[in-house]
Structures are given as C-alpha cells and as structure tokens.
Amino acid sequence: MSPEGYAPLSTETVAARLAPLPAVAQRLGGGPADWTAAEVGDGNLNLVFILTGPKGQLIAKQALPYVRLVGDSWPLPLERSWFEYNALVRHAARDPGSVPEVYHFDRDQALIVMEFMTGHRILRRDLIDGVEHPGIADFLGRFCARTLFLSSDLGMPTPERKADLALFAANVALCDITESLVFTDPYWDAPLNRHTSPQLDPLVAELRADAVLKVEAQHLKSAFCANAEALLHGDLHTGSVMALGEHAVVIDPEFAVYGPMGFDVGMLISNFLMAYHAQPGHESTPGARAAFGDWILAAASDIWLHFADEFSALWRTQRTGILYPPKLYEDQGQILASEQALTERLAAIWTDAMGFCGVEMHRRILGLAHNADFEAIADTDRRAACEARSLRLGRQLIRTRRSIRGMDEVCALARRIDEGFA
C-alpha cells in the first residue's frame, strides 16, 4: 500500500532527513545538528514534529499508513496527505493567512512541512479552559464563506471546479470515515461506538428507536455524499482551529472533499454549542462559567452572521461563476431577483447546517470519536448530564431544521434545554 521509499520520521531522524530542503534549512538557521525535534501529534491519525533551530521553528506533519488511535489493524491511505496539501493550498489562496503556510510537500513521504504557529493553542482547549477569543467568530465565518463560495460554481471557473471535484473524489477512505462514523453508526449499536454508560442508556435507546430522526440523518448523509457544492474542509471542529488572542488559523483539512456548504458551517456551530453545554462540567462552583457560556453562544451566533455577511458580499461582488449570472438579474435591472436568489441560497445552507450540526452532536457523544469538551469532565454523572443536553439539542435541530430561523432561536433552544433538563 505505501509508496516505495516511504519511511516514517522519528525525533531522531527528522532533522537529518529534512536538512537537504532549502526551505527548511533557511527557516531554522544553522544545521541539523543545531535543531531539536519534538513529536506532538495528539490527533488520531498522524505524526507531527516541531523542529526548532537557531532562527525559527516549523512543523513537519507526516501521515501514517494506519489510524494512530486504533493501530495498524485499521489501515488508512497515506494519500490523505495529498488531499490535505491540496486543500491547504486552496484555502490559502481563497482566504489568505487563514491556514499555516506550506513550505514543502513530499507526496511519497506523505509529508507536509509548514508554518509553526508560535503561541497558538487548539481552540477546543481554550473553550474548555474558559479563554475567550475576540474575533474568532468573525474569522471562522469569513473562512467558511470564502473557501466555500470561491470553490463553487458561484465563484470559480467550472472546468477548474470539475477538475477539483475529480481530484478530491479520490479521497475515498477519509470520506468513508465521515459517511460511516458520523451519519450511520451513532444511530445503531455499532461495534466501535461508546457512550457514557449507564447514565445515557435510556436516552440513547430513545434516539436509536426514533425513526424520523434516523431517516433525517440519512437524508443528511445523502446530501453529504451527493451534493458537491463546494470544497469542504470536511472536519471543521474546534480541534481544527488554532488561536492566539485575535489571531487564528484552520488546520488539518485531510478530510477535504466536495460537499454541501452547510456541512462545514454546521459542524463548526455544533462544536461551539457542545462547548457551551460542557461548561457546567468544568466549573468549580455552580454558575462560575455562566458568563463564558454566554460568550460561547454569542460566538456561535456570530459565526453564522459573519458567514452570511461575507457570503453576501462575495455574492454581490465576486459572482463570476456560471450560477446565477448577473446577466439574468442585475444586468436586466432586477437587483432584487439577485437578492432573492441569495436569500434562498443562504436559507438552504442554513437548513443543511442545522441538520449537520445536530448529527455532529450525536456522533461526538455516541460514536467513536468523542470531544475533549465532554471527555475532560471526569465525573460521569456530570458529564452525562451535559452530554444529554447536546443529544437533545441535536435531535431537535435535525427535526426542526426546515423551520428554525436563526441563531437566536438556536441559542434560546440550547438555554431552554438547560432549564428543562437541569
């Protein structure tokens, strides 16, 4: 399966192996003997090294031919690094500065050498620790709008879009993870599932018996599989965002694939809402995290508002693709026809996003890959109480996604669930 010559890096070998690359030597300064390497891959899939030299630092991320979390019993193609690289390059072009700069890519070694974000932390950690990030919602909403709009037939030449559609269609193995672990496994007693037990058992049984919920979840899966609107990040949760104060970047787009625009937006909002529901589990005294919870809900709301704002701005100024061409609307003096189309497109993205938001909540609590937000709550009674709120909110969002109208209603619903199931 692995390309000939592929060899995993180690803290012992990484300096010597990267030394011949001018992009590396130049940024680190000195020679390989002056460099130190630390392995910091805390994710599920890859090796990640920080290299430090006299002049600077950088990241070397190398895919392993199996799922690190599970071991070599679960092989996973190295080729995912190729998709991650291609997504990083496109994200950088569409929203400059939004992702780490790529210094070097080696397809055979499944290796990306890229910018080290000095001082940045994974956003999820800060949401657990109660650290506010002003500007984060603005950044994330804008990132979604730009990367999605500009990779779609709204803002990209169609022959290039179709070439990219074909390129990322080969990202089969990682899509399979999403298709199975996100959309299907949480809704039946799949072998890889786990949940906080026995506390959640009755609610889990209720969800898995809910026929309407399971039909909706598969409608959403169908949209994820078929509706190739835009290049998705594909795994845009708060663990894929690094932030420092007002600055942030998005990392780890190895799940990149063409899919529905609402997927990235919905997953992002979902992880903020779960962080909100996890707050009571992190507080030392009752109510200690109330203000931070308010901030999280406000940020979740603002993600959508900034997304819609930026999407609308792009619609009005950079709609150069084949869809909704101005010659049918603005050029005929029918500006409101263009605005009508925009309103209806945003409504469709919103409806999708609410559905994906709900599914993401379920899979993070019932499936294989859980959230640190909840996992960090050691007391399982407290954790289950927090998780149950997100499970209920997720079901409600999936069911009402065609009717619920805005983040105000979503936040009110999240708070109502707090009160109703305190």
Added chain:
Amino acid sequence: MSPEGYAPLSTETVAARLAPLPAVAQRLGGGPADWTAAEVGDGNLNLVFILTGPKGQLIAKQALPYVRLVGDSWPLPLERSWFEYNALVRHAARDPGSVPEVYHFDRDQALIVMEFMTGHRILRRDLIDGVEHPGIADFLGRFCARTLFLSSDLGMPTPERKADLALFAANVALCDITESLVFTDPYWDAPLNRHTSPQLDPLVAELRADAVLKVEAQHLKSAFCANAEALLHGDLHTGSVMALGEHAVVIDPEFAVYGPMGFDVGMLISNFLMAYHAQPGHESTPGARAAFGDWILAAASDIWLHFADEFSALWRTQRTGILYPPKLYEDQGQILASEQALTERLAAIWTDAMGFCGVEMHRRILGLAHNADFEAIADTDRRAACEARSLRLGRQLIRTRRSIRGMDEVCALARRIDEGFA
C-alpha cells in the same frame, strides 16, 4: 486538439477501415468489397454510418471535433465519445438490453461500433406521425429507475461510484452546453437563441422579465451542477429513444454526467408533454389527433408511475449501498421507517423532475436546439400557438414544483392550458 491519427470516416473509407476488426467482419459477413455504407447522422454532433454486409448490419458512430450543426467555428472535444462509450457499457449492465450492444470502441478515432436496430425509428418521429408504442412508458420508466438507482450510493459501492463521478466530471464541454443552453440562455436575449417570431414575442418578453422564474431556473441549474446523485443519460429526450412496436432502446448518452436523478426523468416527461402540445399542429382536421394526444399524456403519466414502481422495488430489494442502510431500519424491525425514507426520496426526485421538465420546455422553444415536434409545423401561427402552451405549462411546473403532486395534476394542467389559451 484531436489525437494523433484521428481521421474522420467517410462512406468511401469506412468499410476498408473497419475491415480489420473481427467483431465487424464477423457480423457483416463477406469482405469489405461486399459492404455498403450510408451516412445517416441527422443529429447535431457526429458522423453515423450504417454498414450493410451479406450477413448483417451495424452502426459506426464517430465524433467530429466540432458541432456539426454549427460547423468548425464551434469546436467540441472528441473525448465525448469516451463518455458515451462508458455510459453505454454501464447502461447495458444496469438495464440489460436497454441500449445498443457495443461491438468495438476506439478512443483515438472517437469511434463506437454498435448494434444496428433493424426497423427501429426515432421515437420523436413516431410521436409526430401519430404512431403509438405500447410498453414505451414501462421501458423508459424502468430504464430511468435502474440506471439511476444502480449508479447511486443507494445501489453501488461508493469507491466505484466516486471513481465514476471523477471519470464523468471530465465531460466538461458537453455539460457546458447543458449548463448554458438549457438553464441560462433561454431566460435572456442570448445570441444563439431563436423563437417563432413575432407571434411569441410578447410571451417571451414576459418570461424573461419573470424574476421568480429566473431564480428558480438557476436553482435548478445549481442542482444540475452540484447534486451528483446518479449517472445521468444527460440528454434523455424522445430523439434519444429508438422504438419498434413494443421494443425500444436508448441511444446517444454522450452528455452523461453525475447529476440529480430528476433530470433524466423530467426531461423525458417534458418531451412527451411537448409532443402532446404539438399534436394540434400535426392534425389534418380539428380533433383528428385528440385520441393520440390522450395516449401521449397517458404515456407521460405512466413513465413516472413505472419509474416510481421500479425505484421502489430496487429500494426494497437491492439497497446495498451506504445510504439508508437496512441495519438502521428493517433490521431494527422498522420497515415503515424505510418506506418513509423511500417516500421522501421519491418526492424529492419528483419535485426536481417537475422543475427540469419546465426548463426543458423553455429551452426547446426559446433556445438554440429546437424540437422537431414543433419545427415540423410549417404554419408559424399554428406552431406558435402550440409552443405558447408548452411555454406556459413549463413556467407553471417550475413555479409549482414543490406543490404539484402527481402526473394526474400535470396532465390536467396541460389540458386546462389548452382550454384557457385555445
């Protein structure tokens, strides 16, 4: 642009050039000196030869590097032959006997050698001449259900589906024709457009000023471009069907691409409805074609019914793909959950189909490529009267596609328009 060695065939050269192929020699019998060739390409894009030998006949279809209808000022990639070949092979596997058998394919020559359908005529010609075809609706409904279901994530292994998605995503040039000429050009005063003038001028102006209609048309275009549910034929009108009595085949899938299931179904129904509206233009005495018109409407209705029947049967027995897996429904004793999902999927296909049906009507009357059904009506006043009914029906279907519930309502609407605008 053309591959090295590509050379168009002619009636003089085709026998000698195909003689070395065993599949050809064996079917025709004798030698090339015994074979006669006739060029019968009446379409817009290709050379089509009938070769006749002592033992049998066959078709040799070769793409030209330009649009035959327009000339070499409009280049069109030979590669479309590759997509046609790939679609034919898949259609044959998914609905055996539904397409001509392919004997030989030569990618460099953009040449498909295939079965000659003895005695079969283009269905559109028979609908103009008043010839009924019992069983045609059954055949066409089943063809759509099988080719669409079995090329989707409902009935096909996903890695193979994604490989096919990528393969057909390269069919950029022919998709561009659909994207531009079907969904956009009819709705503004595009240079290639034509319509029966001056009779239709006021109605055409009304349609092109209809903001809601133009927004809906682009929503449908967006679905065509992005919603890669299944492998479409892509040009499934009555000119792409050959019939003889109760037997029929589908030809010319060179527009094949992954798209929304409703596209093929809607285009097909649309061409039956246009044939219905064209009947008064073909009759020698008023009412002479009334009974045949009734037959056409019944056939249009039956296409949908047979499609839904076959799709439902496949859903219940061959749903082996990743979507709506039985382990969530039937295996949990929730058969009605599976039926609910089926009902909702069919409803979504129906809503799409009604929209595509309306757009097809508009582009066939206002765009570049017109229907022989209307074109054969020499008297422009009579022709315009027929066309106006289809234009109105098309707009109504596009506008009410989310509410109209079945072919009974569609047929009643078609008749109501006859009465209201006699």
